Amino acid sequence: MPSFSLVETNMDDLTDFSYLFHSFYLPQGEFRFNSNTFQYDYITRQQLIEEQEPKKKKEKPQKDPDQDISxxxxxxxxxxxxxxxxxxxxxxxxxxxxxxxxxxxxKDETDQARLELCETLLDAFYRSPYVPAVSVFESIMGSPDYDWKEYVVDAENIEIAKANKKRMDINIGDTLEAEVIGFKEFKSQMWENLKVFHRERSLGITPFQVFPYLLGPPGTGKSEITRNLAKAYKRPIQMINVGGMDDGGELEGKRATLQSANYGKVMEAFVERSILAEITxxxxxxxxxxxxxxxxxxxxxxxxxxxxxxxxxxxxxxxxxxxxxxxxxxxxxxxxxxxxxxxTKNKPQRSRAPIILLDEFEKCSRDDVMNVIGKMTDREMNFSFMDKYFNFRLDLSQCQMLLTANYLDKVPQFVRDRGLPINIELLTWEQRKGILRSRFKKELRRFKLGHLLNKITDRFIEMCITETWGIRGGINNVAATVRFLEVLEVDKQTGYLEKLEEYDDLYETPVEKYLKDENGVIRLSYNLNGKTRTLTLTKRIGIEERTVKDEFGQEKKVKEIITGTNADTGDYFVNDWPDEYWWGSKPVRNLGGNYENL
Known part of the structure; x- marks a missing residue:
């Protein structure tokens, strides 16, 4: 910056300086005396302008109070x-x-939808998940003390027992039949999980997440037992059929920019599934x-x-x-x-710990679907599972996740490493009878036909059992029988029917056609007050084709049936099947064992 001192000078110099000052310095700025240096400092025009402008404080950018925090x-x-x-x-x-x-x-439509999702998730995650008493679980699944067939009524499950049995004469200390028959290995594992969960919760410990995968042929009740687990645990359930899934977006949602944008089926478990809770x-x-x-x-x-x-x-x-x-x-x-x-009142309640079933997941060959399943079953990372539509993470760490598959050799390695295999054992002849007996009671009561329960005998129930891996065919026969009785009730003819096992004529699909078509019928005719009425039952055989190795290590394809023998061991799959049905025909096992030998 130019400075000028007060020194003696002659007039010519002053004249020159005056010219310079008026012609150059003055229009551009001004001089100021500096008391520290005893000199005049020249202040430029730009400096004068900056001095005249109000000084702006440099403010730090304000932190958004609603931004994410660690x-x-x-x-x-x-x-x-x-x-x-x-x-x-x-x-x-x-x-x-x-x-x-x-x-x-x-806010656009997507913003409004996400706002509603936030509100719903706050409701689901704010409430602690319900943990039933062990005796409440046993009222559905049975007690290990009674080989999972029965349970003891106590103060915590007596109301549930009365509701399930439709009886008011039940007292504490009574021993009753469990609602679910069979599935011992599954029941045992879920019972242990519940007891451990009670302990961990009392200690404030986050439960260790377990991923059971249920193994068993088609129709053995893997999906049904999961529904019963939801009933015993009192949790919402989301059942997802992964077998035919061809897009991972069905699980994790699709981005809002896509035409088919929506949240995924995993999100559905939290926002669309609920249980009807009885509250006070x-x-x-x-x-x-x-x-x-x-x-x-x-x-x-x-x-x-x-x-x-x-x-x-x-x-x-x-x-x-x-x-x-x-x-x-x-x-x-x-x-x-x-x-x-x-x-009391009934109130639907969502949960942050729903049951999610990935059904027949091993049949899916799409890598993107399997990648999503990998994220869901990674207990180190699934607390931040991202739904692409919601554009926000979901915490899956408290979910009870189950998977189903038909055979162990089809289960991907990553699931074997993370999961717990549970064998869904085949139902025995007696267990099938018990299940169908319970189903008859339930359906007849539902259609106000309970007074006709005496028409259903154990011998008739045996006729409803099909030679299949599961119980689906038998349940279809229950439905057909209840409909038959309902028609007779409308026509006022039930009084002429003594018992359903006492038919007047029977037709059964011949065994050759039965094996060729893999299904048939049992047609029962009744002469009721001069009119012939016919009840048609399904006669089905379950055939499973799979690849096994012979004694020389060579692969071969075999076809197995429930009443035949195991290609690996030679033992019968179910060893209490009768050698001959009471109405005269024989199970396929008496015709040669393995289907491939017939």
Missing amino acids: EDEWNELWREKEKPCMPTWYLEQIYRNKKRIEKKPN IQDLQLEIQEIKTYVDENGNRQERPEENLTEWEEERIEKLEEDIKDWEEENQERQRTGKDPKL
Whole structure:
């Protein structure tokens, strides 16, 4: 910067300086005396302009209060209890995602859909998963003390027992037949899982996730036993048929930019599947209490400061309080009109721990589908399973995931490494009779035909059993029989029928045609008050073709049947099958064993 000193000079110099000052320096800036140096400093025009402009403070960019935070940041927030914070890191992430979408100025249909998904997931993940008492599980599956066939009624399962048996004369200490027959290995494993889960929950330990894969020929009840597990565990269930799936997007969703955009079947388990729970006013009050409190490091419940509650939690408390008030007012009105108060109500509830069944997954040959299954069954990473439509992660770490396959040699190696094989053993002759007997009771009651139960005898039930790996054919025969009885009831002819085993004529598909077509019929004719009525039952044989190795190590194809022998061991698959049916014909096993030898 130019400086000028106060020194003696002659007039000519001053004249020259005056010219220079007026012609060059003055229009461009100004001189200022510097008291520190005793000199004049020249201030340029640009510096003068900058001095006249208000000084702008350099502000640091504001951090979005709703942006994602790390688990460590959430831990600090939750520990301080000074700001609104959800009780788990994952809930906090969903809540922040919801807030970000709400702040968008112009929300499209996809934004609205994602907003609804956030709200639904908050509802599903906020509530702790229901863990039934062991005796409640046993009321469905049976007790190991009774070889999984029966159970003992106690205070925790007595109401379930009355509802299942449609009886009110059941008392604590009674021994009753289990709802599900067979499947010993599966029941044993699920029973152990439940007991361990109770212990881990009491200690505050996150349960170790197990991936059972159920092995058994088609029709042996792998899907049915999973439905019964959902009933015993009181969890929502999502059944996904993977066998014919040709696009991984069916599982993990499709991006919003695609024409067929939607969330995947995995997401469906959380937002579309629920159970109908029986609740009381005390349950609603307990839910409010759980929102307002937290469990400290010593396992004691402590009050959460008001400033620690999020807007969503405050709205949830307000809604629950309104429900309690309406319920109490309804009961007061009922009492005024002489009616009993309503003690319980049914309410659909979602869960963060649904049961997800990947059915016949080994039949899928698509790599992209198998890759998604790999992500789902990776217990180290499935807490961040990404749904492409939702554009947000799903926590699958608390799901009970099961897979089904027909044979072990078809199961991919990655599933064998991560999963637990459970053999679905073939049902015996007696177990099949028991299942069909229970199904007859259930269906006759459902169609208000319980008074006709005496028409169904054990001998007739044996006629309904088919020579198949599973029980599907027998259940079809139950349905056909109930429909036959319903028609007789409409025509007022059931009074002329003594028992269904007492037929007047019988036709059965000849064995040669039966084996060729792999199915046939048993046609029973009854003469009822001068009219002939016919009941047609399915006669089916289950044939499984597979590849085995002979004694020389050479592969060969064999066809096996339930009443035949095992190509590997030579033993009968089911050893209690009768040598001859009571109505005269013989099972295929008496005609030569393995189907390939017939």
